[in-house]
Amino acid sequence: MCMGNCLTCPIPYLAISIASIGIKRMYSKPIQKKRLISQLIFLFITNAAFIFGVTGLIYGYFYCWESPQATMSCPIGILEHAVLESSIFLAIYLVGTIAVIGTIFGRATCGWACPIGFLQDFLGKIKLKREIKISKIDRRARYLKYVILAIIPFAVYYTASMAYTNLCPVGGLTATLPLLIFHYNQYTPARFFIPKMIILALTIVLIINIKRGWCRYLCPVGAMLAQFNKISLLQLKFDEDKCLKCYNCARVCPMGLNMPYEVKSGECIRCGLCIDHCPTKALKFEFKWK
Numbered sequence: 001m002c003m004g005n006c007l008t009c010p011i012p013y014l015a016i017s018i019a020s021i022g023i024k025r026m027y028s029k030p031i032q033k034k035r036l037i038s039q040l041i042f043l044f045i046t047n048a049a050f051i052f053g054v055t056g057l058i059y060g061y062f063y064c065w066e067s068p069q070a071t072m073s074c075p076i077g078i079l080e081h082a083v084l085e086s087s088i089f090l091a092i093y094l095v096g097t098i099a100v101i102g103t104i105f106g107r108a109t110c111g112w113a114c115p116i117g118f119l120q121d122f123l124g125k126i127k128l129k130r131e132i133k134i135s136k137i138d139r140r141a142r143y144l145k146y147v148i149l150a151i152i153p154f155a156v157y158y159t160a161s162m163a164y165t166n167l168c169p170v171g172g173l174t175a176t177l178p179l180l181i182f183h184y185n186q187y188t189p190a191r192f193f194i195p196k197m198i199i200l201a202l203t204i205v206l207i208i209n210i211k212r213g214w215c216r217y218l219c220p221v222g223a224m225l226a227q228f229n230k231i232s233l234l235q236l237k238f239d240e241d242k243c244l245k246c247y248n249c250a251r252v253c254p255m256g257l258n259m260p261y262e263v264k265s266g267e268c269i270r271c272g273l274c275i276d277h278c279p280t281k282a283l284k285f286e287f288k289w290k
Contacts, residue, residue: 029273029277030276031272031273032271032272032273032276035111035112035271035272038112038113039112039113039114039115039117039118039121040118042061042112042113042114043115043118045071046059046063046070046071046072046115047069047070047071048069048071049068049069049070049071050069054070054072055071055072056073057071057072057073057097058072058074058075058078058093058094058098059073059074059075060075060098060101060109060225061109061110061113061114061115061116061117061221062074062075062076062114062116062170062219062220062221062222063114063115063116063170063174064077064165064168064171064174064175066171066175066179067174067175067178068178068179068182074171075097075098075221075224076152076164076165076168077162078090079091079094079152079153079156080152080156080162080163080164080165081162082094083153083157084160084161098224098225099228102225102227102228102232103228103232103233104232104233104234105232106225106228106232106234106235106268107222107225107226107228107229107266107267107268107270108232108234109225110215110222110225110269111269111270111272112271115174116170116214116219117215117269119207120207120212120213120214120215121254123204123207123208124207124208124211138216138256141217142216142217142267144217145216145217145219145220145222145223146223148164148218148220148223149220149224152164152220166192167192167195167196167199168196168199169199169200169202169203170214171196172196172197172199172200176193176196176197203218211255211256212254212255212269215255216255216256216267226266226267227266229265229266233287233288234270234285234287234288235263235264235285235286235287235288236263236264236268236275236283236284236285236286237263237284237285237286238260238261238263238283239282239283239284240260240282241282242280242281243260243282244280246279247259248274248277248278248279249273249275249278249283250274251277252273252276252277253273253274254271254273255267255268255269259274259283260278260282260283263283270285272285
């Protein structure tokens, strides 16, 4: 079976070249260059078990702990185990970790650390000429991630299983597929394999067609962190006196927010694109203690 891993195979090199061109275009602005470096560092750390081993820490973003080189634990996986094991310790550990990360950075880990966010940035290229349109359906659909988060504990309890993990598209992408590719002789698909792959395929279609579609509608970790955006130390500050009302910030926002008037929205991932495209620097990052 061709795995595309021969040193003389042109396919990987072609894919790397295409990806490099796309990345160069996406991360041409000052903050975006820093964000790219951050995303690549966290991508490495996320998959650095061959150096650090498997730690007892929890990711501050969504990534499957069953990925071959995962260094930490998935927040949703910890939530499921807390319910299955009736573990108050795991619940407190999870809430504490998310609270610390959220209180400092809000939802910035979605924009600066999450590998799934990096994938979405690449697949959903920013189009500066897109129409500014805030759809009622889009707004209502954003509550779906909160519904998913609320359902997970009940689903786990009543099925006595890792109900979300069994169907999780992120797990399918970062754990199931790598295991299947690199250990295909030893891999035996479970009964949830086909449903999970179907959900993964639909998720890929979503994030290709809607910028940050996973973050907007489906990510339960994003739902956890969104609650901290209004109180986090890291804030996106707007100086209305400098604003030209050009709405470049709204045009480039990958989350489709009504910028610059939703700087404290729980949907904001603090990516900084609005800052990079503001001609008068009316927007900026600021820590509260300054």
